[in-house]
Amino acid sequence: MSTRLVEELATPALVVDVDVLERNITRMSAAARSGGFTVRPHAKAHKCLEIARRQLDAGAAGLTVATVGEAEVFARGGVSDLFIAYPLWVDDAKARRLLRLAESVALRVGADSVESVQRLGRALRGAARPVQVMVEIDCGHHRTGVVPENAVAIGQAAVDAGLEVTGVFTFPGHGYGHDPQARERAARDEEQALGDAADALRAVGIAAPVLSGGSTPTAGRWRPGVVNELRPGVYAFNDATQLAIGTCTAGDLALYAIATVVSTPAAGRFVLDVGSKALGSDRSPWVRGHGYLPAFPGAVVVSLSEHHATVTLPEGLPAPRLGARMAVVPNHVCTPVNLADTMVAAQNGKVIDCWSVAARGANT
Amino acid sequence: MSTRLVEELATPALVVDVDVLERNITRMSAAARSGGFTVRPHAKAHKCLEIARRQLDAGAAGLTVATVGEAEVFARGGVSDLFIAYPLWVDDAKARRLLRLAESVALRVGADSVESVQRLGRALRGAARPVQVMVEIDCGHHRTGVVPENAVAIGQAAVDAGLEVTGVFTFPGHGYGHDPQARERAARDEEQALGDAADALRAVGIAAPVLSGGSTPTAGRWRPGVVNELRPGVYAFNDATQLAIGTCTAGDLALYAIATVVSTPAAGRFVLDVGSKALGSDRSPWVRGHGYLPAFPGAVVVSLSEHHATVTLPEGLPAPRLGARMAVVPNHVCTPVNLADTMVAAQNGKVIDCWSVAARGANT
Numbered sequence: 001m002s003t004r005l006v007e008e009l010a011t012p013a014l015v016v017d018v019d020v021l022e023r024n025i026t027r028m029s030a031a032a033r034s035g036g037f038t039v040r041p042h043a044k045a046h047k048c049l050e051i052a053r054r055q056l057d058a059g060a061a062g063l064t065v066a067t068v069g070e071a072e073v074f075a076r077g078g079v080s081d082l083f084i085a086y087p088l089w090v091d092d093a094k095a096r097r098l099l100r101l102a103e104s105v106a107l108r109v110g111a112d113s114v115e116s117v118q119r120l121g122r123a124l125r126g127a128a129r130p131v132q133v134m135v136e137i138d139c140g141h142h143r144t145g146v147v148p149e150n151a152v153a154i155g156q157a158a159v160d161a162g163l164e165v166t167g168v169f170t171f172p173g174h175g176y177g178h179d180p181q182a183r184e185r186a187a188r189d190e191e192q193a194l195g196d197a198a199d200a201l202r203a204v205g206i207a208a209p210v211l212s213g214g215s216t217p218t219a220g221r222w223r224p225g226v227v228n229e230l231r232p233g234v235y236a237f238n239d240a241t242q243l244a245i246g247t248c249t250a251g252d253l254a255l256y257a258i259a260t261v262v263s264t265p266a267a268g269r270f271v272l273d274v275g276s277k278a279l280g281s282d283r284s285p286w287v288r289g290h291g292y293l294p295a296f297p298g299a300v301v302v303s304l305s306e307h308h309a310t311v312t313l314p315e316g317l318p319a320p321r322l323g324a325r326m327a328v329v330p331n332h333v334c335t336p337v338n339l340a341d342t343m344v345a346a347q348n349g350k351v352i353d354c355w356s357v358a359a360r361g362a363n364t
Numbered sequence: 365m366s367t368r369l370v371e372e373l374a375t376p377a378l379v380v381d382v383d384v385l386e387r388n389i390t391r392m393s394a395a396a397r398s399g400g401f402t403v404r405p406h407a408k409a410h411k412c413l414e415i416a417r418r419q420l421d422a423g424a425a426g427l428t429v430a431t432v433g434e435a436e437v438f439a440r441g442g443v444s445d446l447f448i449a450y451p452l453w454v455d456d457a458k459a460r461r462l463l464r465l466a467e468s469v470a471l472r473v474g475a476d477s478v479e480s481v482q483r484l485g486r487a488l489r490g491a492a493r494p495v496q497v498m499v500e501i502d503c504g505h506h507r508t509g510v511v512p513e514n515a516v517a518i519g520q521a522a523v524d525a526g527l528e529v530t531g532v533f534t535f536p537g538h539g540y541g542h543d544p545q546a547r548e549r550a551a552r553d554e555e556q557a558l559g560d561a562a563d564a565l566r567a568v569g570i571a572a573p574v575l576s577g578g579s580t581p582t583a584g585r586w587r588p589g590v591v592n593e594l595r596p597g598v599y600a601f602n603d604a605t606q607l608a609i610g611t612c613t614a615g616d617l618a619l620y621a622i623a624t625v626v627s628t629p630a631a632g633r634f635v636l637d638v639g640s641k642a643l644g645s646d647r648s649p650w651v652r653g654h655g656y657l658p659a660f661p662g663a664v665v666v667s668l669s670e671h672h673a674t675v676t677l678p679e680g681l682p683a684p685r686l687g688a689r690m691a692v693v694p695n696h697v698c699t700p701v702n703l704a705d706t707m708v709a710a711q712n713g714k715v716i717d718c719w720s721v722a723a724r725g726a727n728t
């Protein structure tokens with residue numbers, strides 16, 4: 001790469017501020033250590049080996065991923081301890097891939113039904129090392145996962161199928177929101193649901209020592225002694241949603257798209273050459289607009305087409321000139337990363353590296 | 365590829381029903397021909413050479429793209445007439461790329477400011493063939509483009525800069541909506557704005573013979589004699605938004621993600637292994653939910669995480685079994701295509717080819 005300054009990159013491009021990234025990673029690791037938690041970051045937010053290595057160097061016990069394909073990429077990249085935190089439905093092809101993975105890494109997989117662990121058991125007979133099952137619990141987000149009392153049937157089916165039950169996990173998606181009380185309540189829900197499920201398993205003789213919770217908003221809000229593992233993802237980058245709900249400050253935003261003003265068609269409005277094909281279209285109810293402009297905090301990205309971000313300015317604020325360049329922080333980092341083949345690693349405005357989004361599109 | 369049936373594909377995968385695709389392409393071409401319009405399909409919806417070739421074979425005059433990068437991909441693929449329908453801001457690097465493109469293809473570019481055409485003129489001095497400028501007009505969508513009377517200053521600046529002004533173009537994004545009257549009004553707005561702009565240019569001696577309009581919802585709604593070129597994109601596939609606003613039927617849906625039921629955690633709810641990382645998160649106000657399930661028309665995809673689609677069923681309707689597979693039609697085709705490296709081409713449930721999304725991520 002001949003470009004040496006972020007200012008010279010063809011736009012739009014995704015840029016990682018490496019200093020902020022490393023500070024975010026170090027801070028989460030230190031907080032976890034002082035709280036007595038293991039950190040197992042969710043790699044779906046970055047899908048990038050260079051960032052995974054920084055997380056492991058800072059003390060992460062392993063990585064969390066969402067798909068077998070992501071696990072394969074990180075295993076090839078040298079990560080030796082992987083948790084596929086997803087209720088896998090294993091067909092013959094997926095079974096072969098899991099068996100191959102188990103040859104090289106310590107592997108955990110999620111499950112939330114008796115049928116799925118029975119299939120897993122059949123599929124993983126003959127695995128090089130035992131593949132560990134984590135039972136998914138619904139703590140109030142109502143996506144996947146079972147209510148705590150139903151963990152027992154799944155745990156017993158797993159044991160009957162010759163699998164090892166290592167613990168229980170949950171995702172507190174209902175902890176996203178403006179209200180810090182919502183995050184507190186979600187953290188309590190996680191503790192309660194994971195604790196109840198582990199107790200129920202223990203009552204039938206299944207130890208399930210790992211109690212694994214989310215998430216960037218609820219991390220650090222647990223009381224000691226129940227949850228013992230955390231799986232935050234977004235925290236490495238943060239984004240406009242985390243900024244809006246108050247779990248980070250503007251100084252903690254490590255990922256942005258660099259964009260160019262291509263049109264100033266009317267007073268109070270300008271258009272950037274970045275759209276949903278680079279930023280994604282995620283929009284939580286807590287953010288205003290489709291991205292955050294650090295250079296124009298009062299501006300609102302009122303609409304996002306595939307290649308256009310239309311920005312309106314507060315009255316009286318002059319529009320930037322045509323050709324001006326600026327950073328746009330995405331609402332939710334996970335989608336833009338999955339749209340990009342590479343991220344530019346930068347320090348103080350200088351390009352220091354180009355990182356492959358190695359697990360981009362590894363959806364199966 | 366050893367897989368021979370859509371039923372055997374690892375999920376999630378994007379699948380194109382080739383029969384429906386070809387019917388959609390043929391129908392648009394026939395309608396354009398009978399109305400006396402040139403068709404220049406917008407390739408951002410498919411980004412795929414195999415589909416571009418079908419559009420050209422059916423009579424398209426050339427292709428529309430959104431970026432220089434997309435133009436490069438289609439030029440390399442043999443497409444010889446390309447319109448970058450975007451107000452380009454040309455720096456030195458982009459100027460070099462445009463000059464190279466102009467060596468092999470007939471090239472049109474968009475512009476909506478005096479400054480941008482002055483830069484274009486400097487950049488394209490010495491081009492192998494004249495690069496044609498299309499002035500972008502705002503017909504009511506209020507994104508890029510100028511009001512018709514401002515086309516004159518841009519046209520004159522283009523002529524002064526040694527460029528050829530070929531016409532005017534607009535995108536009637538405000539024509540999306542449930543109300544067929546909104547589409548009619550947007551089609552009238554297109555005619556009026558393009559006609560006024562072309563008249564104003566003609567009054568200062570600039571012919572601007574091409575009057576180019578959108579779009580899948582407004583195509584075919586113009587009166588003869590004003591607009592003479594159409595640039596629809598989504599029509600080749602259609603999607604849940606087009607279905608909701610009534611511009612297509614369920615039989616016209618050519619693109620879907622094939623997904624597997626991975627969780628049936630509670631009565632009336634099931635979860636598919638497809639999420640925003642395969643379907644995108646676009647959600648227009650006119651659709652209910654995050655995708656359309658042809659096999660369960662009463663079901664609603666109530667939420668989409670990165671790898672989960674959570675579906676609720678009307679009371680009394682039994683959930684599908686774990687492991688069942690079904691099609692999910694995305695809300696908006698442009699984003700899922702841009703997330704995928706390949707699309708599976710299928711006919712009657714049989715895989716007949718694997719098409720590269722050749723221009724995926726070509727955002728600069």
